[in-house]
Amino acid sequence: MALSFQAVVQALDAFWAEQGCVIAQPYDVEVGAGTMNPATYLRALGPEPWRVAYVEPSRRPADGRYGENPNRLYQHNQYQVILKPSPPDVQELYLESLRRLGVNPLEHDIRFVEDNWEAPTLGAWGLGWEVWLDGLEITQFTYFQQVGGFDCRPVSAELTYGLERLAAYIQGKDNVFDIEWGHGITFGELFKGFEYEQSVYAFELADVASLRQWFEGFEREAVRCLDRGLVAPGYDYVLKCSHLFNLLDARGAVSVAERTRYLGRVRVIARRAAEAWLKQREDLGFPLLRRGDEAREAVPAAAERGEGA
Amino acid sequence: MTRSTASVRGLVDRYIEATGRADLLLEIGTEEIPARFIDGALEGLAAAARGTFAEHGLEFGAVRTMGTPRRLALCVTDLRLRQEDRVTEVRGPSRQAAFDAEGRPTRAALGFARAQGVDVADLEVRSTPAGDYVFAVRREAGRPAAQVLAEGLPELVARLEFPRTMRWGRGDFAFVRPIHWVVALLGKDEVRFSVAGVASGRCSRGHRFLHPGPVEIDGPSAYVATMEAARVLVDPAARRERIRSQVEAAARAAGGRAAVDETLLTEVTHLVEWPEAVTGRFDEAFLDLPEAVLVTVMRHHQRYFPVVDEAGRLLPAFVTVANGIAGQAVRLGNEGVLRARLADARFFHDEDLKAPLAERVERLGEVGFVEGLGSMRDKVERVRTLARHLVEAAGHPDAAGLPAASGLPAVVDRAALLCKADLVTQMVRELPELEGVMGREYALKSGEDPAVAQAIFEHTLPRFAGDALPDSPAGTILALADKLDTVAACFAAGIRPTGSQDPYGLRRQALGVVQVLLKAGLPLDLADLVDRALAGFGPAAPNAEGTAPDREPxxxxxxRDLLEFFSARLRTVLDEAGISYDVADAVLDRGPGAPVVTLARARALQEFKDRPAFADLKAAYIRVSGLGEKAPHARVAAERFTEPAERALWDAFQQAWAGGARALERGDYGAYLETMAALRPEVDRFFDGVLVMTDDPAVRENRLALLRRVLEAMNAVGHVGKLVGP
Incomplete structure (x- = not known):
């Protein structure tokens, strides 16, 4: 019996919790990827150890297809794991998580194929792979090198599972809308209508003048918050700017030169949020550094992995 | 240990003892290295190894490298087990300065000995061409290779270069991907060191899934076989051939043959440690998509080998190469992925065809070209203007390279207008490598003239080294116009390729211009083409302050930079045509010219260098160039000659020039050079009998003008002074 979508999430939660991860929740501001959740973007900065896993519904307005394309979605779900510092056995841990989902590497062709990741709006990049399962890309696997323009020391490993692809594969479904979410309810039942409406909005209805105006306002608000050292509301507005830009882009309202400028503006405030966060943690004396020591003493096995290379 | 390996060990021991040499194995075990880096990494590893051995005075036999996605291995035969003894000699003060009258060492000698760390009594006196000096001689006994390698190998690993490196965990060490194990064996002995926090030893690892766990390597000679037993084919050449034969067999079983692309074969070789070919099929209905779409999806995106029939037509089947795991699940999975991708492609194709290609042109205003140089729509207009000029220039009697084609100007202009329109189709956005191919496809389906469609495709040629060149006249013109514009635009915007950085592919495009000109036999001069292309950017635009900056210098x-850039590309073409370096220098002395003519001049010069007359030409050139090179360009006045020898040279020259000019016009450069070489006797008589730098300025100037004239004629095919020999 193939796992339902929710059973896949539960299995991943259980597995990564065993590896010492905090199981966090999706962020409640629109994001384009799980990386933008503060549990990744901010926590990947600085020297403190950190392990977290969570589902992130990710909105990509330009990828919407009115619910008509079997593989493309306005909003898909990522399963995001951060292991900081990256442990030496991170690949084995990842493969073990696949075994928990019933994917046996002795029956399937699993490969790590070069794919380097870059998020220009976040001033972030890393090196790694896309993981192929019988030719299907199911996970993005990245060693962060820079976030918010800051070198990552230590380096975090980021695992981003494409949940719909993985669930469709496990369930043998060709169409994302046929995936069983749980108890017989399909992905289509839950989201197909939303996909249609969001596509109509993003491609046809969104009011460009308002979106632009909101961008300006949110950008100002982000700066005002960050000027006061308020990272949380400041970063929320960074995320809102990023989403507004994605909407404008999907609407076809952004010219080439403008595009570069918009991306640059988001990058500037995202970097400021990173800076403010780092300062805040430093002022607190990087509290998780000490907690890390306690944890190592309490759980020697996990500490081994936490050591890094 | 089995008896046979025990006896092999015995043999190896005796060999090492007898020869003082042993084989070396270094294996760096990593997480999956990008396929495109592996060949370069292995070359770098071999070079670094040779460097390390040379630096440390270790003699060795042969160096061989092998590798897979998870390992880079170095195998060296017959490494000397001990460094050569090293003798260093340092010269000190002279004998007089080093010893006083009684033969006692002076303060100078004492200081020198101390600085060199030798006893003053051990200083040796030697005679040198400059007199007698004292020398400090130090003899260092060679150290055991194992000791030297324990220091040299970790340095070697740290020094390996990759296009991109990364850090991991808490470490600062940067490498292509994290290092997990290191095997270092000299003979059967471990070489102990640590790199990136990993201790070396004799334990490798087998295939990630088929043979997990450590694999002990007995010695370098056992490496390949031991790894093969652990389901890893370490030799890329062996892996490549196994993949080739597996893919071919699988395609035959599927009722066709494999379209084996060597680039893909290389990539796949570096994606697997233990190849297993798997055949899959797809719905025949997809075969009505353009073939290029199917091939691109299979080859570039999925790394599949397409299967074709006897006539080369695609069959609804493919072969993928899995990493050691082959079976029903792998086949079904890959088929599903391809099905989804082809369904996407079908969707894009159908959407794109809802509007004719021409309707997309205006949307190019939204697509950027090069930062600061406007949009693709602007580029299209520049390309149209440039193409119009090229049609005229190519039709000129001096450049009758292109076959006369009726309606050529109209075809070129239409194709120029449409050539970038496919950039704003969904298919090309998804599969950028199909630029041009989709342009042709959609142009045909939009009812454009087939010649226009073909030119749209051909304007992208050549897309990579070894790619086809345009065949049609319109495609030739358009390929030239587009590439000239791109290269000129980037140079005008201050973008120059440096080292390995060439983001806009300018080297390839400039080389493409040269290749297209040569293939079409169009004798167009690059200096003119560059001027035309630069004219497309108009006079300097006013800057933000509203003032027009003076940009003419x-x-x-x-x-100048553009012409040098084209010269450098043309030089590679000459080199490939077997033209020697000095001849290339000679013909490129005044810039790239028209590549067709420059190549012909180079061939003639190269051939002429083997003729006896070359010695005459060179000898005459050397005499003439001494004064002629700096002489002013002036009219030669026959009435000012005072000596018979100068009149004789002038007469001979004029006669030679009359015939020579006709030879030049015919392109018979060999005959021309013969004519110039034949001037040697008159040149010799001139210098034997005439004093050029005479007191009478009018006579002197006239003689210099004559020499200048002769010199220029000698250099008309190529600068004779650059030619090596005879």
Whole structure:
């Protein structure tokens, strides 16, 4: 019996919790990827150890297809794991998580194929792979090198599972809308209508003048918050700017030169949020550094992995 | 240990003892290295190893490298087990300065000995061409290779270069991917060191899934076989051939043959440690998509080998190469992925065809070209203007390279207008490598003239080294116009390729211009083409402050750089045509010219260098160039000659020039050079009988003008002074 979508999430939660991860929740501001959740973007900065896993519904307005394309979605779900510092056995841990989902590497062709990741709006990049399962890309696997323009020391490993692809594969479904979410309810039942409406909005209805105006306002608000050292509301507005830009882009309202400028503006405030966060943690004396020591003493096995290379 | 390996060990021991040499194995075990880096990494590893051995005075036999996605291995035969003894000699003060009258060492000698760390009594006196000096001689006994390698190998690993490196965990060490194990064996002995926090030893690892766990390597000679037993084919050449034969067999079983692309074969070789070919099929209905779409999806995106029939037509089947795991699940999975991708492609194709290609042209205003140089729509207009000029220039009697084609100007203009329109189709956005191919496809389906469609495709040629060149006249013109514009635009915007950085592919495009000109036999001069292309950017635009900056000096340097850039590309073409370096120097002395003519001049010069007359030409050139090179360009006045020898040279020259000019016009450069070489006796008589730098300025100037004239004629095919020999 193939796992339902929710059973896949539960299995991943259980597995990564065993590896010492905090199981966090999706962020409640629109994001384009799980990386933008503060549990990744901010926590990947600085020297403190950190392990977290969570589902992130990710909105990509330009990828919407009115619910008509079997593989493309306005909003898909990522399963995001951060292991900081990256442990030496991170690949084995990842493969073990696949075994928990019933994917046996002795029956399937699993490969790590070069794919380097870059998020220009976040001033972030890393090196790694896309993981192929019988030719299907199911996970993005990245060693962060820079976030918010800051070198990552230590380096975090980021695992981003494409949940719909993985669930469709496990369930043998060709169409994302046929995936069983749980108890017989399909992905289509839950989201197909939303996909249609969001596509109509993003491609046809969104009011460009308002979106632009909101961008300006949110950008100002982000700066005002960050000027006061308020990272949380400041970063929320960074995320809102990023989403507004994605909407404008999907609407076809952004010219080439403008595009570069918009991306640059988001990058500037995202970097400021990173800076403010780092300062805040430093002022607190990087509290998780000490907690890390306690944890190592309490759980020697996990500490081994936490050591890094 | 089995008896046979025990006896092999015995043999190896005796060999090492007898020869003082042993084989070396170094294996760096990593997480999956990008396929495109592996060949370069292995070359770098071999070079670094040779460097390390040379630096440390270790003699060795042969160096061989092998590798897979998870390991880079170095195998060296017959490494000397001990460094050569090293003798260093340092010269000190002279004998007089080093010893006083009684033969006692002076303060100078004492200081020198101390600085060199030798006893003053051990200083040796030697005679040198400059007199007698004292020398400090130090003899260092060679150290055991194992000791030297324990220091040298970790340095070697740290020094390996990759296009991109990364850090991991808490470490600062940067490598292509994290290192997990290191095997270092000299003979059967471990070489102990640590790199990136990993201790070396004799334990490797087998295939990630088929043979997990450590694999002990007995010695370098056992490496390949031991790894093969652990389901890893370490030798890329062996892996490549196994993949080739597996893919071919699988395609035959599927009722066709494999379209084996060597680039893909290389990539796949570096994606697996233990190849297993798997055949899959797809719905025949997809075969009505353009073939290029199917091939691109299979080859570039999925790394599949397409299967074709006897006539080369695609069959609804493919072969993928899995990493050791082959079976029903792998086949079904890959088929599903391809099905989804082809369904996407079908969707894009159908959407794109809802509007004719021409309707997309205006949307190019939204697509950027090069930062600061406007949009693709602007580029299209520049390309149209440039193409119009090229049609005229190519039709000129001096450049009758292109076959006369009726309606050529109209075809070129239409194709120029449409050539970038496919950039705003969904298919090309998804599969950018199909630029041009989709342009042709959609143009045909939009009812454009087939010649226009073909030119749209051909304007992208050549897309990579070894790619086809345009065949049609319109495609030739358009390929030239587009590439000239791109290269000129980037140079004008201050973008120059440096080292390995060439983001806009300018080297390839400039080389493409040269290749297209040569293939079409169009004798167009690159200096003119560069001027035309730069004209497309108009006079300097006013800057933000509203003042028009003076950019003309800037323009001149851009022009010079562009011509040098084209010369460098043309040089590679000459090199590939077997033209020697000095001949290339000679013909490129005045810039790239028209590549067709420059290549012909180079071939003639190369051939002429083997003729006896070359010695005459060179000898005459050397005499003439001494004064002729700096002489002013002036009219030669026969009435000012005072000596018979100068009149004789002038007469001979004029006669030679009359015939020579006709030979030049015919392109018979060999005959021309013969004519010039034949001037040697008159040149010799001139210098034997005439004093050029005479007191009478009018006579002197006239003689210099004569020499200048002769010199220029000698250099008309190529600068004779650059030619090596005879």
């Amino acid at each position: 800037d323009r001149a340097s851009v022009r």
